[in-house]
Amino acid sequence: MLVRMLLMWMLFCCLIGCSSSGPQLGTVEGSVMLDGDPLPGAVVSFRPVEGGRTAEGITDENGHFTIEFAAGAKGALLGEHEVRVTTFRERVIGDNGRVEDPGMPEKVPKKYNEESELIRxxxxxxxxxxxxxxSS
Incomplete structure (x- = not known):
């Protein structure tokens, strides 16, 4: 009886695991240059035009980024995306009233973030x- 229950449990687990095929993703990486210079610390977002989860990445000191769909899942949904790039980060003040993060001003024009014209x-x-x- 115990062996049968164990076998049924294993079969159930296999069926659950096999049926949970996630969304189709394509890996996405690249670089961001602003006026010919690498743009470090920028958030690059891929927003599906047809709807769905936005995938994001952050540029390194060389302007290189790798997009993540979710923790441990690299890439973005297949299809057309509005691409947004932003450097803005809000200032953070701690409970003690001290600045914990000075934030970052926006360096990227609206046509690449709030009013993005970038489609990939x-x-x-x-x-x-x-x-x-x-920048112009």
């Missing part, structure tokens, strides 16, 4: 997007 299509497999932005 994520395909199955690897995707590389270099974003050449201008």
């Amino acid at each position: 299509t994520v395909k199955s497999g690897e995707n590389h997007f270099d974003l050449e932005l201008t």
